[in-house]
Amino acid sequence: MNAKNDDTTAGAADAAIVLHGRKVVGGCIEGEALVTRDRISGWGGIDPRTGTIIETRHELRGQSFANKVLVFPGAKGSSGWSSQFHIARIAGTAPAAMLFNEMTTKIALGAVVSHAPSLTDFDVDPLDVIETGDWVRVDADRGVVEVLKRGRA
Amino acid sequence: MKLNDDEQAMLDGRDGPAVQRAMDLLVRYGEALGAPRLVDTNNVCGTVGATMPFLRDYAAQHGGLDAVFSEFNLDSPDVVEVPKAKVFSSHLQQGLDPEHAQRQGIDSQIVKLYRQGEAYTGRLGIQPLNTCAPYLAGNVPVRGEHCAWMESSAVIYINAVLGARTNAEGRESTGAAMLTGKIPYWGLHLDENRGGTHLIELDIEVKTVQDWGLLGYYVGEVVQDRIPVIDGLRDVPNLPKLKHFGAAAASSGGVEMYHIVGQTPEARTRDEAFRGRRPVETIRYGAAERRLAYERVNTTAKDAQVDFVMLGCPHYSIEQIWEVCQLLEGRRIGANTELWIFTARATRQLADQAGYTKLIEDAGGVLMTDTCSAIGRVMPKGTRVVALDSAKQAHYLPAIMGVQAWFGTTADCIEAAVTGRWQGGLTA
Numbered sequence A: 001m002n003a004k005n006d007d008t009t010a011g012a013a014d015a016a017i018v019l020h021g022r023k024v025v026g027g028c029i030e031g032e033a034l035v036t037r038d039r040i041s042g043w044g045g046i047d048p049r050t051g052t053i054i055e056t057r058h059e060l061r062g063q064s065f066a067n068k069v070l071v072f073p074g075a076k077g078s079s080g081w082s083s084q085f086h087i088a089r090i091a092g093t094a095p096a097a098m099l100f101n102e103m104t105t106k107i108a109l110g111a112v113v114s115h116a117p118s119l120t121d122f123d124v125d126p127l128d129v130i131e132t133g134d135w136v137r138v139d140a141d142r143g144v145v146e147v148l149k150r151g152r153a
Numbered sequence B: 001m002k003l004n005d006d007e008q009a010m011l012d013g014r015d016g017p018a019v020q021r022a023m024d025l026l027v028r029y030g031e032a033l034g035a036p037r038l039v040d041t042n043n044v045c046g047t048v049g050a051t052m053p054f055l056r057d058y059a060a061q062h063g064g065l066d067a068v069f070s071e072f073n074l075d076s077p078d079v080v081e082v083p084k085a086k087v088f089s090s091h092l093q094q095g096l097d098p099e100h101a102q103r104q105g106i107d108s109q110i111v112k113l114y115r116q117g118e119a120y121t122g123r124l125g126i127q128p129l130n131t132c133a134p135y136l137a138g139n140v141p142v143r144g145e146h147c148a149w150m151e152s153s154a155v156i157y158i159n160a161v162l163g164a165r166t167n168a169e170g171r172e173s174t175g176a177a178m179l180t181g182k183i184p185y186w187g188l189h190l191d192e193n194r195g196g197t198h199l200i201e202l203d204i205e206v207k208t209v210q211d212w213g214l215l216g217y218y219v220g221e222v223v224q225d226r227i228p229v230i231d232g233l234r235d236v237p238n239l240p241k242l243k244h245f246g247a248a249a250a251s252s253g254g255v256e257m258y259h260i261v262g263q264t265p266e267a268r269t270r271d272e273a274f275r276g277r278r279p280v281e282t283i284r285y286g287a288a289e290r291r292l293a294y295e296r297v298n299t300t301a302k303d304a305q306v307d308f309v310m311l312g313c314p315h316y317s318i319e320q321i322w323e324v325c326q327l328l329e330g331r332r333i334g335a336n337t338e339l340w341i342f343t344a345r346a347t348r349q350l351a352d353q354a355g356y357t358k359l360i361e362d363a364g365g366v367l368m369t370d371t372c373s374a375i376g377r378v379m380p381k382g383t384r385v386v387a388l389d390s391a392k393q394a395h396y397l398p399a400i401m402g403v404q405a406w407f408g409t410t411a412d413c414i415e416a417a418v419t420g421r422w423q424g425g426l427t428a
Helices: A081-091 A105-114 B005-011 B017-033 B053-062 B065-073 B108-124 B152-160 B171-180 B209-223 B239-252 B287-297 B318-328 B345-354 B356-362 B391-401 B410-419
Strands: A017-020 A022-025 A028-035 A069-072 A097-100 A118-120 A135-139 A144-148 B038-040 B044-046 B089-091 B182-184 B198-202 B228-231 B281-285 B308-316 B338-343 B366-369 B385-388 B404-407
Touching (some): A022 A105, A081 B053, A105 B017, B044 B171, B053 B065, B171 B182, B198 B209, B209 B281, B287 B391, B308 B410, B318 B338
Parallel strands (some): B198 B281, B308 B385, B385 B404
Antiparallel strands (some): A022 A118, A028 A135
């Protein structure tokens, strides 16, 4: 991974870190980051009615991703992944955006049906530069993510 | 993504609005994946059921089952009239067993909705296999067959054991595939993506169904969504072992494909399994790893008093029902314990004929179909502690239902059903 730490401008605020990725689902949105290095299960891993992680040994167990910019490695588990995130969208608890590294059919379809702006294939690993609580602007159409570090935003 | 003339015509609305919505979803999905094109499929396994509370309410508020299909099978912005499936399509597991609804604590009103759903899938020409293991109920894809299946335990089985080709599809993509006969040509549809990545070397013998589940649970957590290759196996595993292995590996990780050297169809040699490439990592599996997997699967278990024994995840084969009958014959389930065994309807019919259903019932157990405890959220009322012989079910059920789960052998589970106490443990 070639971190381009010089690439911090691009119209962003002074403190912004800028990442470039490939659009999975288009759209622009900003919100607070929720970051995990654990992959996420859909069916049996989340409660879509509350947007909460329920998997027994997950580091985010009990936390809600509703309207957060969810930053995670990728999807795992049941093929009910998409339908759970689909239900979350209808229930109003889907993530605001999804940023992830590992492309699978589960996450591609899940991102598509959740209608959440989503990106992958980043030039900088989002797990290395985004922390929970950071403010993140996602412009999936342009493939740009701006990160305002917590406390500096 | 490149569409051929036929696909473009579907996208342009030639075959009506439902097919148009289906093709629109496949294009959005294919482009999200980065797929170059679609591939034809004539074998789709998905789910269109609407018995779970959220979907029941959605159907009631938005205009019935076409509304559910439009939203949850097509991601359509509007409700469209859904035509017959264009290609051979099968239904996976359902949310309840209509024949045992009362025992499962399901209201008769919901059974009525189930029957409406059954009539709906009948009208669409979807086969009511109603199982997570369609390959046990007459849908057995052949090597090289492009399929569009969901249900992670079935996906891994048909890829690895049968050599068919499918990614882990979802409710929406299988819905779209039923109406179009198309699915993105990506991932495991391409030969170059089916080669192994991780070499698993066995330091201990892997023999029993339990052994295979523990190996799968361990390997899945290590390789996540990559492709493990198991080498050094001495015994030929049978269907229940490979079914358990795949289900476990697809639960702790996202494994959709594996190879067993000298056993599975695309792995006559280690070199073929890896498609001539070198493994990115070699993982040794010995007694310590087996112990670790056992402890992880049993994370939630504390109390030895067992209320409920659930077998049949993935749905039991006739061989497994026969095995249970051998363990149960002449015995009686404890007064404070229930035993529910889940299988496909087709297998249940065989069990009826063979006298197994009666033998199980005479012992105090029940042979159920269509669903399982995790999918249907069905358990005996007041259940606190469950005994299971499936690493997959032990992974999911505590998270979904807030119960403790013991994982052991089928014999451990039958003992628990009879005595009401968990006495299992990992032997050496």
